Amino acid sequence: MRFMMFMYPEIEEKDWEPTPEGVAAMGRYNEELRKAGLLLTLDGLRPPSDGGTVRFAADGGTTVSDGPFSEAKEVVGGYWLIQARSKEEALEWASRCPARGCAIEVRRVAEMEEFSQEVQDAYEGP
Amino acid sequence: MVGDVGLAEDMAQDALVAAMETWPTSGVPDNPGAWLMATAKNRAIDRLRREKTYERKREEVARDTGALFAMERSDFEAAADDEIGDDLLALIFTCCHPLLSREARVALTLRLLGGLTTTEIASAFLVGESTVAQRLVRAKKTLREAKVPFEVPRGAELDERLPSVLEVIYLVFNEGYTASAGEDWVRTDLCEEALRLGRILAELAPREPEVHGLVALMEIQASRLGARRGPDGEPVLLLDQDRGRWDPLLIVRGRRALERAEELPAPLGPYCLQAAIAACHARAIQPEETDWVRIAALYETLAQLSPSPIVELNRAVALSMAFGPEAGLALLEEIEDDPALAKYHLLPSVRGDLLEKLGRREEAASEYKRAAGMTGNERERELLKRRAEGVG
Numbered sequence: 462m463r464f465m466m467f468m469y470p471e472i473e474e475k476d477w478e479p480t481p482e483g484v485a486a487m488g489r490y491n492e493e494l495r496k497a498g499l500l501l502t503l504d505g506l507r508p509p510s511d512g513g514t515v516r517f518a519a520d521g522g523t524t525v526s527d528g529p530f531s532e533a534k535e536v537v538g539g540y541w542l543i544q545a546r547s548k549e550e551a552l553e554w555a556s557r558c559p560a561r562g563c564a565i566e567v568r569r570v571a572e573m574e575e576f577s578q579e580v581q582d583a584y585e586g587p
Numbered sequence: 588m589v590g591d592v593g594l595a596e597d598m599a600q601d602a603l604v605a606a607m608e609t610w611p612t613s614g615v616p617d618n619p620g621a622w623l624m625a626t627a628k629n630r631a632i633d634r635l636r637r638e639k640t641y642e643r644k645r646e647e648v649a650r651d652t653g654a655l656f657a658m659e660r661s662d663f664e665a666a667a668d669d670e671i672g673d674d675l676l677a678l679i680f681t682c683c684h685p686l687l688s689r690e691a692r693v694a695l696t697l698r699l700l701g702g703l704t705t706t707e708i709a710s711a712f713l714v715g716e717s718t719v720a721q722r723l724v725r726a727k728k729t730l731r732e733a734k735v736p737f738e739v740p741r742g743a744e745l746d747e748r749l750p751s752v753l754e755v756i757y758l759v760f761n762e763g764y765t766a767s768a769g770e771d772w773v774r775t776d777l778c779e780e781a782l783r784l785g786r787i788l789a790e791l792a793p794r795e796p797e798v799h800g801l802v803a804l805m806e807i808q809a810s811r812l813g814a815r816r817g818p819d820g821e822p823v824l825l826l827d828q829d830r831g832r833w834d835p836l837l838i839v840r841g842r843r844a845l846e847r848a849e850e851l852p853a854p855l856g857p858y859c860l861q862a863a864i865a866a867c868h869a870r871a872i873q874p875e876e877t878d879w880v881r882i883a884a885l886y887e888t889l890a891q892l893s894p895s896p897i898v899e900l901n902r903a904v905a906l907s908m909a910f911g912p913e914a915g916l917a918l919l920e921e922i923e924d925d926p927a928l929a930k931y932h933l934l935p936s937v938r939g940d941l942l943e944k945l946g947r948r949e950e951a952a953s954e955y956k957r958a959a960g961m962t963g964n965e966r967e968r969e970l971l972k973r974r975a976e977g978v979g
Contacts, residue, residue: 495786495790496787496790497787498782498783498784498785498787498790499783501836501840502836502840542836544779544782544783546776546779553890572813573832574813574816576774578818583817584817
């Protein structure tokens with residue numbers, strides 16, 4: 462099964478740029494994930510101000526806003542997609558991350574086969 | 588060979604040999620891989636601090652052994668990491684030792700490297716738990732009695748023994764992919780386990796093109812897992828699959844693994860060639876876009892490298908798609924008397940298909956009927972009977 466690990470850095474945008482030490486430690490961790498055969502893909506994200514948000518109202522209307530958001534602490538800073546045998550294993554690997562003052566949310570990826578046949582049939586293409 | 592100087596053994600010895608000697612009495616740890624990592628790493632770091640000459644020794648080994656596992660990093664941590672890597676690699680090679688039967692190799696690999704329990708292995712391969720337990724006990728006994736050393740084979744011996752390792756991993760994958768027995772036609776967990784072992788091996792032995800070839804093949808085949816089953820669990824053939832359900836991430840990973848193999852200075856082996864064929868299919872967004880000319884050429888190279896009537900059969904299909912049914916039929920005529928295909932239902936099934944395309948309906952119907960009588964799979968038999976009636 463697959464798990465998405467979302468990193469919530471809980472930092473201000475101005476502190477977004479990582480330090481060489483932090484990057485080096487994270488590089489070693491990513492390498493461990495790779496060597497253990499778990500890592501499928503990963504990315505670090507630019508701060509919210511380099512992106513934006515599209516909000517959908519109940520009537521279908523959309524509004525586009527630039528980042529940054531008001532609740533800057535609840536933005537994703539990066540993610541890993543891993544393959545693990547169980548939720549426990551995924552959480553175990555997440556807790557080995559050399560991180561400070563942040564949170565990693567571990568979520569299991571929904572696989573198509575888990576949906577009802579009706580839903581599967583309705584689905585076309587990725 | 589390094590074993591002669593005792594250096595490789597030296598390095599792999601501590602945690603691992605101790606482990607194999609104590610496991611049979613005190614039981615295998617729940618998660619051997621993690622356990623090994625933890626204990627071996629601490630010991631290795633201690634020892635490295637004592638042995639200042641480690642680096643120099645390592646370089647000698649690298650020089651003597653064609654630098655396959657040459658180390659570039661010099662700090663202790665990195666050296667320790669690599670040493671663990673070698674330990675794990677040695678464990679893989681030991682589990683897949685040619686002295687052991689195929690079943691024993693698979694069971695031992697899943698137990699010691701995959702960390703699966705005897706129960707899990709038994710249910711994965713639909714055999715009794717006691718059978719698996721016996722296989723494991725016997726395998727460990729065989730290894731002990733033959734005094735099989737814990738080491739990564741080097742040079743010519745490595746070339747000899749690597750295929751056995753790749754075979755075990757691919758066997759596990761295929762058991763999951765086609766599930767020869769049991770209700771589920773596909774068992775994803777076994778595929779994932781094999782992929783994981785393959786990815787680990789690729790990081791441990793990055794200079795071996797066939798390791799990347801195997802990983803590439805498994806990644807691309809696994810990308811189709813979600814498209815290979817119809818609503819009633821029936822198999823959906825490659826050309827009939829909904830390609831939108833192929834997993835794009837696994838396809839990208841597969842292609843990248845194949846590129847890694849192609850970048851190495853060695854001719855492509857059987858796994859790389861099969862991966863290249865799989866990649867051809869993956870590239871085609873619609874079945875009609877498939878590059879059958881290239882696929883036929885790849886099958887031809889594969890047939891030269893590892894001749895097999897099954898490969899020829901596949902080549903016949905590719906030839907017929909590339910150049911018309913006659914080209915395929917001509918090749919089938921060459922291999923139809925091969926005893927290996929005497930009971931293989933796909934031979935008459937493919938011939939029936941080609942004859943049907945040529946409008947030779949009666950001949951086609953009799954081939955389909957013959958194929959129906961040969962297959963052991965109920966769903967397939969129904970399909971073949973329907974086709975026979977359809978053209979007859």
